[in-house]
Amino acid sequence: MSTMQVYKGLDGIYVDESSICEIDGDRGELYYCGINVKDLARNGTFEETAYLLWHGRLPTQKELDAFSYRLIRNREIPKSLYKFLILFPEDASPIDFMKTAVSYMSSVDKSHEDQSIEAQRRRSNELLARLPLLVAAFHRSRNGHNMIESSRKLGHAANLLYIITGEKPEPEAARALDRYLILLAEHGLNASTFSARVTSSTQSDFFSGVASALGTLKGPLHGGANEDVMKLLLKIEELENVKPVVEDMLAEGKRIPGFGHRVYKVEDPRSVALREFNEEFHSHTRGYHWYDMAKKVEEVVRSKPKFQEKNLYPNVDFYSAPLLYSVGIPLDLFTPMFAVARAAGYSAHLIEQYKNNRLIRPRESYVGPRNLPYVPIDEREEVETQPSY
Numbered sequence: 003m004s005t006m007q008v009y010k011g012l013d014g015i016y017v018d019e020s021s022i023c024e025i026d027g028d029r030g031e032l033y034y035c036g037i038n039v040k041d042l043a044r045n046g047t048f049e050e051t052a053y054l055l056w057h058g059r060l061p062t063q064k065e066l067d068a069f070s071y072r073l074i075r076n077r078e079i080p081k082s083l084y085k086f087l088i089l090f091p092e093d094a095s096p097i098d099f100m101k102t103a104v105s106y107m108s109s110v111d112k113s114h115e116d117q118s119i120e121a122q123r124r125r126s127n128e129l130l131a132r133l134p135l136l137v138a139a140f141h142r143s144r145n146g147h148n149m150i151e152s153s154r155k156l157g158h159a160a161n162l163l164y165i166i167t168g169e170k171p172e173p174e175a176a177r178a179l180d181r182y183l184i185l186l187a188e189h190g191l192n193a194s195t196f197s198a199r200v201t202s203s204t205q206s207d208f209f210s211g212v213a214s215a216l217g218t219l220k221g222p223l224h225g226g227a228n229e230d231v232m233k234l235l236l237k238i239e240e241l242e243n244v245k246p247v248v249e250d251m252l253a254e255g256k257r258i259p260g261f262g263h264r265v266y267k268v269e270d271p272r273s274v275a276l277r278e279f280n281e282e283f284h285s286h287t288r289g290y291h292w293y294d295m296a297k298k299v300e301e302v303v304r305s306k307p308k309f310q311e312k313n314l315y316p317n318v319d320f321y322s323a324p325l326l327y328s329v330g331i332p333l334d335l336f337t338p339m340f341a342v343a344r345a346a347g348y349s350a351h352l353i354e355q356y357k358n359n360r361l362i363r364p365r366e367s368y369v370g371p372r373n374l375p376y377v378p379i380d381e382r383e384e385v386e387t388q389p390s391y
C-alpha cells in the first residue's frame with residue numbers, strides 16, 4: 003500500500019516561482035506583472051499587454067511603436083501552410099487546424115537552433131501575429147471565401163475582426179474584442195499553459211510547446227467552455243425559457259458551462275470586467291438580447307443552494323460568450339479566440355521556462371498489483387473477451 007500523499011489534479015500545488023501572473027482566488031483579483039487586469043483592460047491595449055507579459059513592464063511609446071510595427075510586419079503565414087489548409091477537412095474543428103498549423107511552424111522555423119531569449123521573443127511575436135491569420139484563413143476557406151489581406155492601419159483586435167468578417171469593424175466592436183483579448187491573455191499555470199511548460203522543459207522547441215497548449219485548451223473543462231455557454235444561450239433562445247432549461251440541466255446532473263473555477267472562490271474578476279464591457283458595448287449597439295439572457299441564466303443558477311454552498315460563480319467564459327457573439331465572432335471560433343489571446347501568456351511562460359529550466363517530471367503513487375509471475379501465454383486463463391486493440 004502506498005503511503006504517498008496524492009494531489010489529484012495538482013490541486014493547490016505550487017511547482018515553480020513566476021513573475022508573470024498573480025491570482026488571488028480568495029479576493030477575486032488578477033494581476034499581470036503586478037498590474038490589476040481590470041485597469042489594463044479598461045485603459046490599455048492587447049499589444050501593450052503582450053509586451054508587459056514578455057518583458058515584465060509596460061512599454062514606453064517608442065517601444066510600443068516598434069513592437070506593434072513588428073507585429074504588423076509578421077502578419078503573414080508561410081505559403082506552404084496554404085497547401086495544408088486545402089488538405090484539412092472543411093468540417094474539422096478550427097482549433098484543430100490551429101494546433102496542427104502551429105506544430106508545422108516548428109518545421110519551417112529557419113533559426114530553430116537559436117534558443118536565446120531574443121529568439122523566443124521573436125517567435126512569440128510571429129505567433130501572436132500569425133494566429134489570427136490562421137483562424138481567418140481556415141474560416142474563410144471553409145466558406146469558399148478568399149483570404150482578406152490584413153490592414154496595416156488596424157490594431158491587433160480590429161484587424162482580427164476585419165480578416166474574419168471581411169468588414170472594417172466599428173471602433174466599439176474592436177475595443178470590446180481588444181478588452182476580451184487582454185482579459186484572456188494570461189492566467190498562471192492553467193492546464194494549457196502548464197502543458198506548454200512541460201513540453202518546453204524537455205528543451206523541445208517553442209512551437210511544440212504552443213501546439214501542446216492548444217491541444218489542452220480545446221477541452222470543454224478549459225477553453226471549450228465559452229462555446230458551450232453560447233450554445234446554451236442559443237438553445238434557451240428567449241428569456242422565459244431560461245428557468246426551465248437551467249432547471250432541467252441541473253435535474254439531469256449536468257454542469258452549467260461558464261460556472262465554477264478551480265482557483266476562484268469568489269467571482270472571477272474577469273467575469274466582473276466582462277459584465278462591465280458587455281454593458282458598455284451593448285449600450286452602443288442596443289442589442290442586449292444575448293447579454294440579458296446571460297444575466298438571467300446567472301440569476302437562476304446563482305439562486306440554487308448548491309451554487310452558493312460550493313462558491314460556483316460565473317467564470318471568464320460565461321460573459322465572454324455574449325460579447326464574442328455580439329461583435330460577430332462565429333460560434334466555433336470562440337475557442338480559437340481564447341487561443342489568440344492566451345498566445346501572449348503561453349509565450350511569456352515559455353520565455354520564463356527557457357530562462358530557468360528544470361525538467362518537469364512529477365510522480366504518481368502506484369496502486370496496482372505487485373510481484374506477479376510472468377505466465378506463459380498458453381497457460382493463461384480465459385478471461386472475458388477483450389477487444390483486440
Ligand SMILES: CC(C)(COP(=O)(O)OP(=O)(O)OC[C@H]1O[C@@H](n2cnc3c(N)ncnc32)[C@H](O)[C@@H]1OP(=O)(O)O)[C@@H](O)C(=O)NCCC(=O)NCCS
Pocket residue numbers: 011222223224225227256257258259260261262263264265312314317318319
Ligand atoms: C472549471 C471546473 C472544471 C473546475 O473544476 P474543479 O475545481 O475540479 O471542481 P469539481 O469538478 O471538483 O467540482 C466541485 C463541485 O462543484 C460542482 N460543479 C463545479 N462546476 C459546476 C458547474 N459548472 N455546474 C454544476 N456543478 C458544478 C461539481 O459537480 C462538484 O460537486 P460535488 O462536490 O457535489 O461533486 C468546473 O467548475 C466546471 O466543470 N465548470 C464548467 C466548465 C467551465 O466553465 N470551464 C471553464 C473554466 S474557466
